[in-house]
Amino acid sequence: MAWLIWRQHRAEVCVLAVLVGVFGLALLVLGTQAHDLFPGGPARCAGQAGVDEACAASFRGLDERYGYVENLLAAFYLVPVVIGAFLGAPLLARELEDGTWQLAWTQAVPRTRWLAAKLAALAGVTVALTGMFTAVLTWFREPFDAGEGRFQYDAFDLEGLVPVAYALFAFGVATAAGAILRRSLPAFGVAFGAFLAARMTVALLARPAYATPLTSVEPVPVGGSKDRAGHVADWMIERGYADATGRRLSATEFAELEGAADRAGTNLNQFLHARGVQQFGVYHPADRFWPFQLIETALFLTVAAVLIGVVVWRVRRRVI
Amino acid sequence: MTATEFALRTDGVGKRYRKGWALRDCTLDLPAGGVIALVGPNGAGKTTLLRLVVGLLAPSAGSVEVLGHDVTAGTPHTLSRVGFLAQEHPLYKRFTVAEMLRFGRACNLRFDQGLAERRLATLGIPLDRRAGTLSGGQQAQVALALALAKRPDLLVLDEPVASLDPLARHEFLQVLMGAVAEGGVTVLFSSHVVHELERVCDHLVVLDHGRVTLTGDIDTLLAEHRLLVGPRTATDLDRAGAVVQAVHSDRHTTLLVRDGAIPTAPGWQARPVALEELVLAYLRRPSASGVAAWRG
Numbered sequence: 001m002a003w004l005i006w007r008q009h010r011a012e013v014c015v016l017a018v019l020v021g022v023f024g025l026a027l028l029v030l031g032t033q034a035h036d037l038f039p040g041g042p043a044r045c046a047g048q049a050g051v052d053e054a055c056a057a058s059f060r061g062l063d064e065r066y067g068y069v070e071n072l073l074a075a076f077y078l079v080p081v082v083i084g085a086f087l088g089a090p091l092l093a094r095e096l097e098d099g100t101w102q103l104a105w106t107q108a109v110p111r112t113r114w115l116a117a118k119l120a121a122l123a124g125v126t127v128a129l130t131g132m133f134t135a136v137l138t139w140f141r142e143p144f145d146a147g148e149g150r151f152q153y154d155a156f157d158l159e160g161l162v163p164v165a166y167a168l169f170a171f172g173v174a175t176a177a178g179a180i181l182r183r184s185l186p187a188f189g190v191a192f193g194a195f196l197a198a199r200m201t202v203a204l205l206a207r208p209a210y211a212t213p214l215t216s217v218e219p220v221p222v223g224g225s226k227d228r229a230g231h232v233a234d235w236m237i238e239r240g241y242a243d244a245t246g247r248r249l250s251a252t253e254f255a256e257l258e259g260a261a262d263r264a265g266t267n268l269n270q271f272l273h274a275r276g277v278q279q280f281g282v283y284h285p286a287d288r289f290w291p292f293q294l295i296e297t298a299l300f301l302t303v304a305a306v307l308i309g310v311v312v313w314r315v316r317r318r319v320i
Numbered sequence: 321m322t323a324t325e326f327a328l329r330t331d332g333v334g335k336r337y338r339k340g341w342a343l344r345d346c347t348l349d350l351p352a353g354g355v356i357a358l359v360g361p362n363g364a365g366k367t368t369l370l371r372l373v374v375g376l377l378a379p380s381a382g383s384v385e386v387l388g389h390d391v392t393a394g395t396p397h398t399l400s401r402v403g404f405l406a407q408e409h410p411l412y413k414r415f416t417v418a419e420m421l422r423f424g425r426a427c428n429l430r431f432d433q434g435l436a437e438r439r440l441a442t443l444g445i446p447l448d449r450r451a452g453t454l455s456g457g458q459q460a461q462v463a464l465a466l467a468l469a470k471r472p473d474l475l476v477l478d479e480p481v482a483s484l485d486p487l488a489r490h491e492f493l494q495v496l497m498g499a500v501a502e503g504g505v506t507v508l509f510s511s512h513v514v515h516e517l518e519r520v521c522d523h524l525v526v527l528d529h530g531r532v533t534l535t536g537d538i539d540t541l542l543a544e545h546r547l548l549v550g551p552r553t554a555t556d557l558d559r560a561g562a563v564v565q566a567v568h569s570d571r572h573t574t575l576l577v578r579d580g581a582i583p584t585a586p587g588w589q590a591r592p593v594a595l596e597e598l599v600l601a602y603l604r605r606p607s608a609s610g611v612a613a614w615r616g
Binding site: 001003004007008098099100101102103104105106107108109110111112317318 | 371374375376377378392394395396397399400402403404406407408410411412413415419422423424426427428429463466470
């Protein structure tokens with residue numbers, strides 16, 4: 001079976017391995033240079049320490065020289081779906097479209113064993129490739145994360161465990177779609193669409209609700225809003241102003257206050273401070289990174305498991 | 321070995337797809353040894369029946385027993401005793417012929433690589449060619465060599481020669497019959513071509529509109545049936561029960577009857593029926609129940 005799986009899927013595996021290798025190598029080279037900007041390692045500049053002179057210089061250098069790379073990282077959102085769907089779509093669909101399922105399942109290997117071996121091998125390749133790439137990318141982002149935290153969309157979605165779960169989700173969708181549609185290319189398309197829809201829905205709607213966010217309220221400082229250096233790694237969901245009683249101000253109410261400050265000719269911050277206006281922030285603290293990663297991983301893995309279960313059920317029950 | 325006296329036994333087997341029943345109430349007892357032809361027009365349910373026999377499909381009703389085992393269990397033992405050649409003889413097109421044989425060896429218990437290599441060498445099919453680049457006839461031969469190298473006790477072929485040119489068809493049947501002559505394998509194959517069956521087959525199953533309309537040993541069937549030619553009659557007389565088909569011309573009536581060999585009525589002449597006439601008569605017979613089943 002091992003030889004057969006390799007022979008049938010070596011083209012996809014090789015193409016993906018080359019892509020992961022090329023991009024991984026590029027990130028390693030650039031990442032080494034970026035890390036060199038931080039004598040003593042980027043972790044030393046995380047959080048409160050980031051305000052000191054040496055770290056500030058490192059961050060400036062990082063932004064000037066490698067800021068463009070960080071912007072390009074968004075393309076890597078698609079890495080899990082490319083790997084997972086590329087390996088999952090042909091698993092059953094190619095056999096069904098070429099008629100070779102009739103050949104494969106009339107040899108002496110029972111179809112459930114055949115399917116289990118294929119699923120295990122290709123899901124394993126999916127995990128290995130996505131895992132390796134994510135490890136490199138997580139390391140590459142260390143200097144950026146030191147300055148920005150790991151909760152931004154271009155960090156959380158590319159680091160840690162979730163990319164592997166996304167890839168297995170794409171693998172599950174592609175395999176199930178291939179079993180039902182009996183065509184590789186449409187199955188790949190379905191997986192791609194489902195991946196984008198699920199990822200956006202979860203990232204924008206579900207993820208902020210994994211835990212009850214914290215709220216910080218403090219009076220508007222006279223000297224203007226200082227950079228919340230200690231909280232830069234937190235995930236700010238919402239911020240705004242509240243009056244002295246803690247009631248949140250709407251945009252129009254705040255605009256009226258601005259107008260009033262203008263007319264009075266006073267500095268806005270002094271004006272707000274004098275009226276007891278407070279600024280609030282709704283956020284998830286930075287230390288929720290791993291709990292949130294685990295929750296999101298579990299979510300995508302559960303859906304992937306259900307989809308694989310459907311495929312196994314269909315093949316066992318000879319629906320195909 | 322009493323259990324394997326029958327190559328195939330089905331009991332009330334039916335298969336329903338979303339659009340309706342493709343096969344209904346199919347009960348067959350097919351003996352081991354020899355060649356069994358499954359005949360019927362396109363859409364009669366031949367492929368469905370064969371896929372049920374090799375365990376690619378599960379029946380919606382009834383049971384299928386192959387070589388004494390329930391085929392839906394799909395154990396390696398049962399699977400290894402049944403060879404299957406699907407319609408259009410699918411192969412992994414990007415595999416070389418040698419890789420196809422390696423596939424057979426990797427996926428079977430008693431795969432006879434040497435046998436397959438010898439067969440292919442005799443046919444002049446190079447092992448290093450990709451399967452997809454071979455001619456249709458050669459692809460069919462590779463698929464057949466693969467199925468025979470399993471050393472199956474039952475070899476099932478779905479329309480094996482339908483897509484082949486006459487020469488390739490002849491060569492294919494020659495190899496197939498050679499394998500049968502070597503003994504030990506029961507062959508069940510489907511065809512919509514009735515022509516030439518008589519020469520090749522021992523047993524016949526006629527399938528029409530998802531139902532079995534005729535089954536039996538070919539020699540016995542030919543002995544039981546005969547054509548009666550006599551003066552034109554409006555009714556089919558006292559033979560009504562045994563008449564399979566009645567054809568009326570201006571002056572004569574021709575009856576195909578299944579009555580053994582009871583004496584003919586005065587004025588009637590009897591003559592034996594050819595296998596092709598027999599099959600066609602059964603296929604032409606209106607089978608109201610079958611049609612209703614299909615539509616339902």
